[in-house]
Amino acid sequence: MKTWLALLGAPFVVLACLSVNYALVTPACRLGGHALLDGVSGASAIVSVAATLLAWQRWRDARRKLALPTPDTGDRPARAGFIAAVAAGVGALSVLSVIAISIPQWLLSAC
Secondary structure, eight states: OHHHIIIIIHHHHHHHHHHHHHHTHHHHHHHTSOHHHHHHHHHHHHHHHHHHHHHHHHHHHHHHHHHSOOTTOTTHHHHHHHHHHHHHHHHHHHHHHHHHHHHHHHHSOOO
16 A cells, blocks of 8 residues: 555646646635645645655565565565555655646746
8 A cells, every 4th residue: 555655646646736726826816825825735745755755665665575585485575666666756756746836836926
């Protein structure tokens, strides 16, 4: 579960952040600030970072299991480690995407 949250959940959070931010532009313009947009982006960044850290922890655990020699483990720990590494990379890319989405709303007004 730790791996799949970063692999599938983090990109979904980025798309949801983008969609909700677009939907909140008009209310943010009426309120005269971009606190709504910053709140959505901040929450999205926190969720993406948490998912990435969970996947990174799973990757570390899988690497430890590979370091310990056990008979007849097959290739399952290697496969789990690979998927966890990919999930950590996707999660990190999602965090960077949320930050990239947030930069224009920090620099420009909502109107």
